[in-house]
Amino acid sequence: MTSAYPEIYQAWKNDPQTFWGKASALIDWYKPATKIFDPEQGPYGRWFAGAECNTCYNMLDRHIEAGRSDVPAILYDSPVSGQKARFTYSETLEQVMRLSAVMQDFDIQKGDRVLIYMPMVPQALFAMMACARLGAIHSVVFGGFSADELAARIDDATPALIIASSCGLEANKTVSYKPLLDKAIASAKHQIKHCLIHQREQCRCELITGRDHDFTELCEQAAGREVPCTSVAATDPLYILYTSGTTGKPKGVVRDNGGYMVALAWSMGALYDIHAGDIFWTASDIGWVVGHSYIVYAPLLIGATTVLFEGKPVGTPDAGTFWRVVAEHKVKVLFTAPTALRAIKREDPEGKLLHQYDLSSLEALYLAGERADPNTLEWAEQMLNRPVIDHWWQTETGWPIAGNPRGLGILPVKHGSTCVPMPGYDVQVLDDAGHPAKTGELGNIVIKLPMPPGCLPTLWQADQRFHEAYLDEFEGYYKSADAGYMDEDGYIFIMSRTDDIINVAGHRLSTGSMEEVIAGHPQVAECAVIGIADKLKGQIPCGFIVLKAGVTQAHSEIEAECVERVRDQIGPVAALRTVLTVNKLPKTRSGKILRSTMQKIADHEPWKMPATIEDPQTLDDIRDCLHQRGIGTCSEATKPAA
The missing domain is CATH 3.30.300.30 (ANL, C-terminal domain)
Incomplete structure (x- = not known):
């Protein structure tokens, strides 16, 4: 099969606005864009200026209106709690509507921030979508983050409401979230008036009178209430996601509504070959960008089914748990991190556990999050006898910069490479002085501005910091802070972070x-x-x-x-x-x-x-x-x- 990728990438390069204008047909709009791209807005321009939309409507309501209300939206599988659940699109909307009504009772309005501090439970997804429904801006903080880090994010995002769970579950322990939350609220400068607490039976917590409210109780009382979607500008923020490992003041990546939806919807078909009705599993966490984009938003935007997994690749209960989930839920594509695969390989190097399961539904395995070493990739290819595809992106971009676009016709795989740039990304390699590196020469990987739809337009209330962190070092380019090279076929090889280049x-x-x-x-x-x-x-x-x-x-x-x-x-x-x-x-x-x-x-x-x-x-x-x-x-x- 000949890949359509070269022709499609060239079509984008020839006319980016026409390309993304056509891609925007994948999304339902309340009002179309007056400009596909406006170079006068933001630090480098804004996509779909003048358009109005609602992300929750595109994830739920429109699929139900199209007669797909009984299709599974979320398959919850939690080996750490022993619980499983299935939510159709209509059942998911009902849960989101209830929570939206509760949030309205707390006067949450368009533009307000809501901080979510929860583990991998369906209620976390309902909270994200309820925020989107109301036009509120959510900020998910990884469940179990320290009180100090949580307090820093509270002070930066200044949320009007916090939605939290009482605890998270690990393989051999229960992590109580409430003491961490209480300590963070006490030390934060920004005052929190209301918290919605989702009580888990494994570790219930005490509620502070006046401030804390029972999530389940209030949602049950709101059953049957209708909450319409709030129209927001395509350029309005959908969420703030703080980059991992920050010190001092957190760096809040802003994601908009319109461009994000267009990019994600396009990527699901073109890159992953996933369409309405397919079952897609991203084995990550909603605390990270991978979880935001490919557990929650992208699958539901296109009417697919997403698997929500609360567990680990090993230890819950063994190194065969991933393959059990694939077999049981008939997963078409699995997306995980190389480190998860290495953990499985370490425990089950001969694939004895893997071969116990029927993996006939699985068409491909995708890897991202850290460099996939060729040895691990080859092991997975041998074990699965299917394409194993490494691809590259960042919290800041929100969706893949480079990958092998299976939906357009798979390209030859080169071990060690994240394959080719996706439309929207003009990827180049520069030396430290900003000059183009030679083919095969190690250098700074950069993206020529403007960034495509879906990428961060700026940092939360920090345009200057955004410039300093990403735009100033190489004028006219976004600095990825990754180092690598491109070969004669245009394949990208990410070797390390630029901080990891050593001078011997x-x-x-x-x-x-x-x-x-x-x-x-x-x-x-x-x-x-x-x-x-x-x-x-x-x-x-x-x-x-x-x-x-x-x-x-x-x-x-x-x-x-x-x-x-x-x-x-x-x-x-x-x-x-x-x-x-x-x-x-x-x-x-x-x-x-x-x-x-x-x-x-x-x-x-x-x-x-x-x-x-x-x-x-x-x-x-x-x-x-x-x-x-x-x-x-x-x-x-x-x-x-x-």
């Missing part, structure tokens, strides 16, 4: 390329490489490896073999002499390895415990491991900064 005796080296080589060792489940300070060479690389389950070979032998692999495949210039074995790598809850924090520990620099860390103990283990090898010390400078 004047040679710019990607830690990602070294990780790729180390990951190819047959005993290594996953790895990370950081650059640490060196008086002679400026920086030298240091590798960390996690071994597969059941490995009996001596760790020192494996470490030496990894060093030799890098020397053979990259060369002595890489100067990798140290590889350390650890039980787990420090990661955020979305699966990103905390390389910069690891580097600070190794370089004796003050560091702050990241708000999004999955397991704080892993950083202590890294520090101890470095200390045992004489690389880091347990001095005051390597302890978390106050």
Whole structure:
């Protein structure tokens, strides 16, 4: 099959406004745009200026009006609680309508902010859609975030209402959210008058009289109330999402209504080959952009069914849980993070659990969130015998920058590449001086302005900060802060964050390329490489490896073999002499390895415990491991900064 991608990408490049004007037909509008793109608005222009719409209407009402009220919208599967639920489009609308009515009773109006602090439960999705229905702006904060981080987001977004759950559930523990919420509200400068608390039976909490209200009780009382959709400008904010790992004042990415809907709806068909009635599962969390875009908004915008999963790739109960969900719910496309796949591979390297399930419904596996090393990708291809597609995007863009557009006809797969740019993205590679890099040469990956629909128009109440963070370094371009290269076919290779490019005796080296080589060792489940300070060479690389389950070979032998692999495949210039074995790598809850924090520990620099860390103990283990090898010390400078 010949792919239509080259022709479609060229059509966008020839006439972007006509391209996106046609794509906007995927969405129902109350009022059409007066300008498809207005360059005079915002820091770089705004899409669908003058148009009016409602995102909740496009997700629910219009599908019901088209006779699809009994089609499943949400399939809830929670191995940590043992609960499952199915909500049709009409049942979902009923729940959203009830919550919208309750929010109206608290005087929530268009433009008000609502903070959502909930785990992966259907009520969280109802809350997001209820905000969209009323024209309110939601800000989802990952359930279980620390009180300090939550307080910072309360002060930045200044919400009129907080909707929270009493607890979240992990594989072996219950995390009580209410004490964290109470502490955050007490320390925040912005005053919170009302909280809606969704009580979970696993851990009910005490409600503060006058401020806290029972979510379920009020929603039941609102049964049968009709709440019409509020018309908002296409350029009005739909939500604020704070980027992970921020320090100091949080950085709130703003997402608009109109452009976001158009981009997501287009991507579902063109990139994922998902259409109305298909079952789509994004194994992520609503605290992250992946969850916003491809658990909640995109599937329902096109009338598909979304799987809402509350669990982990391993431990709930085992490394076969993903395949059980695919088989049970007849999932057509699964989208997860490479780190989830590596965890499954580590526990079940031969795929014994995978082969217990009927995966005949599954057509493709998509990966994003962190670089997919070729070794893991090849393992998944062998196990599944289906396309395994790595693609690249960011919180800021809201939808993929580059990928393999299966819906347009799949392109040849190149392991290690996120494939080609999507329409809307003019991706280029520049050196540090802003000059075009040569084909195959490592550089700064940037996107020529304007950004396409769906991308952030700015940061929440921080236009100047938006300029400084993304636009000022390379004039006329958005700085992705990712480093990589493009090959002769226009394929994009993301190697690392620009912060992870290390300078060894004047040679710019990607830690990602070294990780790729180390990951190819047959005993290594996953790895990370950081650059640490060196008086002679400026920086030298240091590798960390996690071994597969059941490995009996001596760790020192494996470490030496990894060093030799890098020397053979990259060369002595890489100067990798140290590889350390650890039980787990420090990661955020979305699966990103905390390389910069690891580097600070190794370089004796003050560091702050990241708000999004999955397991704080892993950083202590890294520090101890470095200390045992004489690389880091347990001095005051390597302890978390106050």
